[in-house]
Amino acid sequence: MAKEKELDVLDSSYLHLLSAFLAMEPPNVVISFARDCGGDSITETVQNFIWRHCISKADVKWQGPYLKRFLKKLIVEIESSGCVVLDELYEQYAFYMTSLRGDDAAKENSRVLKIISFLFPDESSGILSCSKSRKLEVKLQCSLNMLEGDTGCSIWPSSLFLSEFILSFPDIFSNKCCFEVGSGVGLVGICLAHVKASKVILSDGNLSTLANMKLNLELNHLRTGTQLLDHHRNCNTVQCVSLPWESASEDELRYFTPDIILGADVVYDPTFLPHLVRVLVVLLRCENSVSEEVDAVSEFDASQCKVMSNATQNAEFSGDPIPSVKGRVAYIASVVRNVDTLRYFLSLAKQSNLIVTDLTEKVKPFNFLPYIKSYQQSGIKMFRIS
Ligand SMILES: C[S@@+](CC[C@H](N)C(=O)[O-])C[C@H]1O[C@@H](n2cnc3c(N)ncnc32)[C@H](O)[C@@H]1O
Known part of the structure; x- marks a missing residue:
């Protein structure tokens, strides 16, 4: 299996991908960070990262419709670039398809939980790193309305x-x-x-x-x-x-x-x-x-x-x-x-x-x-x- 990125050694493209996902940025934005991570392609390593650190840790209660939309776009993107889609991503999408019927996001005043990560530059290099001490995460319940x-x-x-x-x-x-x-x-x-x-x-x-x-x-x-x-x-x-x-x-x-x-x-x-x-x-x-x-x-x-x-x-x-x-x-x-x-x-x-x-x-x-x-x-x- 391709070596996965570990959270404590994330470079800035992975950090942007994770932070954008947690903040529920539009799927296209998150996918463009995913492409950056793999050098213009959503490689198996990148997919593993998305699976382990984004999708499998997400809370369906708060983010269900967003997860469904994101996964759908991600799978289409990977397929259309000719790469192989990870089985876990297909299976999770199938699960959302059956468990999240209808679009809850359309309900008036639907609430979601966004996590805003303030990324502090590493003091010595000025480069973004993902050391826990250099990141402030704020959880915010927000309305889609x-x-x-x-x-x-x-x-x-x-x-x-x-x-x-x-x-x-x-x-x-x-x-x-x-x-x-x-x-x-x-x-x-x-x-x-x-x-x-x-x-x-x-x-x-x-x-x-x-x-x-x-x-x-x-x-x-x-x-x-x-x-x-x-x-x-x-x-x-x-x-x-x-x-x-x-x-x-x-x-x-x-x-x-x-x-x-x-x-x-x-x-x-x-x-x-x-x-x-x-x-x-x-x-x-x-x-x-x-x-x-x-x-x-x-x-x-x-x-x-x-x-x-x-x-x-x-x-x-x-x-x-x-x-x-x-x-x-x-x-x-x-x-x-x-x-x-x-x-x-x-x-x-x-x-x-x-x-x-x-x-x-x-x-x-x-x-x-x-x-x-x-x-x-x-x-x-x-x-x-x-
Ligand atoms: C555009 S929102 C900005 C909210 C927040 N400061 C932000 O930037 O995310 C405007 C805020 O001002 C509050 N507000 C508007 N009119 C107000 C009034 N007459 N008295 C007190 N608060 C008011 C609203 O309830 C709302 O929370």
Whole structure:
């Protein structure tokens, strides 16, 4: 039998193949990584790898319809290239054909479990390796319906970007009280807990999104709390609060006193933007934060890159130094789907005397998710608001 790749010595093409499969990337994307692994052909070695590390370990309960579609495409691809298909792959496909009748994926609000792997470069070489210590895996239950939970049950690109930002510059967030608005599936909060924010508060206005978010935190071994009066700072506890921007009272908001506020893909509905800006204003102005003494220019001190290898070329600091700003800040990442909506948000912020700095060209996080082809850092705008 051809020698199989072992998980602890994976080179980057195998790592991309496995990560893309776990994240449930479209079958064509996963298959193209499979081809890369075998030098433009899905060889027996590659098929064995897919069988052992992807298919046989997958959970039919969560991924059944995806597995079926993936295997079908894979088998067609291998056959049409004239290679021999592994018996195990045929047998598994036959099993799915009989056990997964109909297409569950078509059911409204079907849930799937995606595993997002942040791939940290090897410190000495800068090359991706699959050593367990250099990989952060986040399990997220998501909906196949992008609109479920007021859009909050899907992973949106800006939360991937903010997560890469947090993991690239952990010192900005460690030992800080971080508050996220419109948290959705909770990915950003899980990354904040990973870099040891002193307190993580996630919020959302939609109750089914909040329920899904809590489940995701638990899937990732984080405790969830809802107690607003919880002053006990514990890195493993993440607070989840219901916070519709339009009804959040000033008193309620003043209670949180975060050092850093975050938001990913929350600038999209003009109806809610005045409420969102009001929430940001109150959170940015509330008193008693430890961040008053923090000079935010130090946030982007290049020495923070020491956690990653000098050999890594992905992260770079370009353009002029970021202007100094005292006190509490918000980081808002956004895909610009409608320029007028973004302009409206910026004008509301200006009217409220907020200072908005466009960091898009100034700060580039590491590319920890190279296998997610639908996500490009260049598609995201990043603003710092103070
Ligand atoms: C496009 S999703 C982004 C979710 C997550 N931040 C991400 O990037 O994956 C927008 C999020 O904002 C929340 N949201 C929308 N309008 C809201 C409002 N008026 N008050 C509070 N949350 C709201 C939604 O429930 C949803 O979770």
